[in-house]
Amino acid sequence: MTVSERTDALRARMAQCGVDAYVVPSSDSHQSEYVGDSFKAREYITGFTGSVGAAVITAGDAALWVDGRYYIQAEHQLAGSGVRMMKMGEDGVPSITWYLRGAVKSGGKLGFYGRTMGYEEGAGYASVCAEKGASLEFARDLVGEVWTDRPGVKSAPVFELEEAYSGEARAAKLARLRAKMEGFGASRHVLATLDDIAWLLNLRGDEPDNRPLFAAYMVLDASSAVLYADEAKFGAQIRDGLRRDGVTIAPYDAVYADIAAIAEGETLLIDPDRVNYALAAGAACKLVKHANPTVMFKACKNETELRNIRAAHIKDGVAQTRFMRWIKTHAGLPGVDEISAGEKLRELRAEQEGFMYPSFGSIVAYMEHAAIIHYRAEPETAKVILAEQMLLTDSGGNYLEGSTDITRTYALGEVCLEHKAHYTAVLRGLIALSRLKFRSGAGGFAIDVAARQPLWEAGLDYNHGTGHGVGYLTTIHEAPCNIRWQIPAGKPVPPALAEGMVLTNEPGVYVEGSHGIRLENELVVRKAEQTAFGQFLRFETITFSPFDTDAILPEQLTEGERAFLNDYHRQVFELISPHLDSSEQDWLREYTRPI
Numbered sequence: 130m131t132v133s134e135r136t137d138a139l140r141a142r143m144a145q146c147g148v149d150a151y152v153v154p155s156s157d158s159h160q161s162e163y164v165g166d167s168f169k170a171r172e173y174i175t176g177f178t179g180s181v182g183a184a185v186i187t188a189g190d191a192a193l194w195v196d197g198r199y200y201i202q203a204e205h206q207l208a209g210s211g212v213r214m215m216k217m218g219e220d221g222v223p224s225i226t227w228y229l230r231g232a233v234k235s236g237g238k239l240g241f242y243g244r245t246m247g248y249e250e251g252a253g254y255a256s257v258c259a260e261k262g263a264s265l266e267f268a269r270d271l272v273g274e275v276w277t278d279r280p281g282v283k284s285a286p287v288f289e290l291e292e293a294y295s296g297e298a299r300a301a302k303l304a305r306l307r308a309k310m311e312g313f314g315a316s317r318h319v320l321a322t323l324d325d326i327a328w329l330l331n332l333r334g335d336e337p338d339n340r341p342l343f344a345a346y347m348v349l350d351a352s353s354a355v356l357y358a359d360e361a362k363f364g365a366q367i368r369d370g371l372r373r374d375g376v377t378i379a380p381y382d383a384v385y386a387d388i389a390a391i392a393e394g395e396t397l398l399i400d401p402d403r404v405n406y407a408l409a410a411g412a413a414c415k416l417v418k419h420a421n422p423t424v425m426f427k428a429c430k431n432e433t434e435l436r437n438i439r440a441a442h443i444k445d446g447v448a449q450t451r452f453m454r455w456i457k458t459h460a461g462l463p464g465v466d467e468i469s470a471g472e473k474l475r476e477l478r479a480e481q482e483g484f485m486y487p488s489f490g491s492i493v494a495y496m497e498h499a500a501i502i503h504y505r506a507e508p509e510t511a512k513v514i515l516a517e518q519m520l521l522t523d524s525g526g527n528y529l530e531g532s533t534d535i536t537r538t539y540a541l542g543e544v545c546l547e548h549k550a551h552y553t554a555v556l557r558g559l560i561a562l563s564r565l566k567f568r569s570g571a572g573g574f575a576i577d578v579a580a581r582q583p584l585w586e587a588g589l590d591y592n593h594g595t596g597h598g599v600g601y602l603t604t605i606h607e608a609p610c611n612i613r614w615q616i617p618a619g620k621p622v623p624p625a626l627a628e629g630m631v632l633t634n635e636p637g638v639y640v641e642g643s644h645g646i647r648l649e650n651e652l653v654v655r656k657a658e659q660t661a662f663g664q665f666l667r668f669e670t671i672t673f674s675p676f677d678t679d680a681i682l683p684e685q686l687t688e689g690e691r692a693f694l695n696d697y698h699r700q701v702f703e704l705i706s707p708h709l710d711s712s713e714q715d716w717l718r719e720y721t722r723p724i
Contacts, residue, residue: 132176132210136191138275139174143186148240148266150232152225152254153184157337158244159323159344160403162606163489165337166280168245170272173279175212177203179503183225184212187232194225197592198502201641205501218617229257236262243267243407248399251406267406285335287343287362289370290602294529295331296433300374302329302426307351309422315398317414319388320347320421322403324603326356328427330376333602334362339487341527341602346384346408353377357384388412400424424609427600429629434601435653437530438631439671442651444481445526445533446673446701447708451477452522453539453675454716460541461516467493467506470514470522478526488525488532488605495520499538499645502593502637517542519552519680521645531601534633535672536649540680550587551638552646552680557583558636559648560690562595562612562668566657569664572625573612573632580636581614589638591647596632599651626666630654634668648676673701675720683724695723 130138143151153175157168163180171177175184175193179202182195191212195203203214216222233239239258241251251267258265273279292298306329310318320326323342327333334343345358353375360368360378368378379387389411391397397414400421409416430438452474459465471493478484494504495512499521506512514520520541525534538552558580565579573596580595596612599605609623610630616622626632632654637647650672657665675698683691698721706714 132174132212135174135275136186136211139186139271140188142271142274143240144188146240146266146269146271147238148271149234149237149263150185150187150229150239151271152229152239152241152246153186153272154241154246154250155180155182156245156247158405159321159346160247160405161323161337161340162604163337163340165283167282170242170245170270170276173276174272175207176210177206177212178505179203185225185228185232190232192228200592201501201639202503218615224618226253226257229254230260233257233261233263238264238266240266240269240271241406242270242272243410244270244405246406247402248404248406248409249401251410252401267410282344283336283338284359284362285343286364287332287334287367289367290331290333292331293433294437294602296431297331299329299331299370302331302423303349303354303374305426306349306422310349310398311351313398313417313419314396315417316350316395317391318349318398319384319404319408320349320423321405321408322400322421324600324607325403325421325423325427327603328601329423330356330371332367335486339489339527340604341485342604344381346381348384348387355379355387357381357387384408385411420609425624425627427603428598428607428610429627430601430631430653431629434531435629435631438601441483441526441528441530441533442671442673443704443708444483444528444530445478445535446705448474448477448481448526449524449535449537449674450701450705450709450717451713453537453677453720454713456514456520456539457541460514460520466513467495467498467511468508470520471506471524474522474524481526481528483529485527485529488527488534491522491524493520493522493524494645496644497642499647500639500641500643501645502639502647514541519544519548519644519646521647523647523649525605527602529602532599532603532605533672534599534605534649534651535674536635536647537674537677538646538648538680539677544680546682548644548646549680549682550685551589551640551644552677553682553685554583554587554589555636555638555646555648556676556681556694557686557690559634559650560693562634562636563650563652563670564668564689564693566665566667567626568662569666570625571666572623573610574614574616574622576626577612577614580612580634584636584638591637591639593637595636596634596652599631599633626654628654628656628666631671670697673704675701675717678720678722678724681724691724698723
């Protein structure tokens with residue numbers, strides 16, 4: 130079926146139910162950013178494959194809201210589909226809530242599937258119904274009813290992440306969480322997000338692809354907990370360990386009835402951004418709404434986790450460095466294209482001990498494809514990589530020691546002066562943020578300008594955040610910390626950066642139809658000195674692979690920037706060269722020489 134045929138089929142089902150407008154989010158039942166194939170309802174109904182976005186279908190319209198990372202991609206993928214793009218945050222573009230006020234008739238009906246709609250977002254749409262005297266249909270998955278060839282849900286065994294990797298016992302984590310629950314006056318707490326549950330229990334899985342997580346819900350009280358999951362995924366040793374820590378396993382879907390059965394006199398702590406609408410709307414008890422305490426717990430990595438993460442980055446740096454050498458010597462040879470280059474990246478990572486699988490779908494984008502921020506190469510679109518111009522790779526690995534995320538842009542021969550100037554400006558932005566020292570209490574909102582200033586000076590910018598949190602073998606985009614200069618309307622200000630947080634530093638420049646450049650390292654927030662003016666923080670760089678000196682205009686670097694780059698490359702050689710053979714060492718020495 131074509132996209133227009135799918136939207137027509139959905140409209141027919143909407144008409145049968147009397148639904149004026151139907152909202153299709155991107156998430157699964159656990160508010161995941163990256164979801165398994167079975168949950169890609171928004172992709173099915175619109176044809177847009179990006180990880181973030183929401184669609185609204187009415188009898189006479191089909192619209193998709195996307196952010197700046199996806200403008201170019203959505204324009205290409207929606208062409209001829211009958212679905213129009215709505216550029217979130219742009220002047221004159223209504224929010225989904227505002228759009229629904231015009232789309233839902235007085236006394237009409239609004240629909241969405243409550244198990245894949247976030248509670249806070251769904252509550253906002255429910256308020257539209259209240260304004261219009263309309264009803265809300267959230268029990269039926271109307272897209273699922275017309276999706277005849279829907280893939281099945283992936284299932285994989287769960288494994289234990291030993292304390293040598295986690296740095297904290299499960300019982301200690303549960304005790305910390307219960308102390309927070311007590312402070313909020315909650316007798317119970319429900320967790321629905323997969324990374325929170327995996328971190329809390331020191332367990333990992335392989336659902337969905339590239340995410341070491343497993344499908345589950347969890348409800349805790351003061352002394353016990355119930356894990357709602359497929360028990361067949363858990364071996365006898367893991368089940369025994371859970372029981373010792375007061376955790377029993379119940380059927381996955383039973384959580385909805387159990388939440389609804391909690392007595393009215395009890396108080397349930399929920400994170401309105403991290404539970405689905407159906408789960409919270411079914412509760413009869415009192416709800417205390419607050420961010421999951423586990424969100425901040427896991428964002429601030431302990432010293433065991435940080436030691437392991439550094440080790441993972443050395444392994445990843447070896448693979449990425451070998452790839453840099455390979456692509457610079459193989460560009461222009463037969464069979465080298467965006468897909469085969471991505472396969473080579475995975476092959477080189479797989480050579481490293483403890484590698485599991487990529488931490489996300491690799492981006493390998495040549496020439497103008499690099500201007501598509503979240504580009505994915507497909508057989509019908511993959512470009513042959515020649516020994517000229519620039520190649521961007523954004524990739525990472527999941528290792529037992531942690532997850533990595535690194536972006537490099539490589540010069541593959543002759544590169545024009547404009548492209549080198551853009552590369553140098555991006556590098557200057559990355560260096561500026563890496564060198565930054567700032568007061569404790571500052572958030573990413575306060576420091577984003579450091580990375581953008583060298584670009585703004587040149588009249589350049591990029592339409593995405595500068596950095597996101599990185600999880601410890603959970604999810605590569607980890608809440609709540611980020612580095613961005615704009616806060617989306619209606620969203621809370623992210624918390625201050627704190628010691629132990631791991632974030633990315635990834636400025637870029639994208640020129641549609643021409644080229645794209647992005648450079649990315651990971652940083653750890655560390656304490657600097659404390660003075661009469663307060664505690665200061667700094668960043669520790671933990672990603673080690675060369676920046677391409679063939680693409681840099683050294684004369685555009687300040688003395689301090691050049692000193693930082695030379696010192697960084699000195700560290701790259703010291704840390705990576707012991708893992709290379711002599712010819713690779715000679716090559717690396719050349720690309721880490723002082724400039």
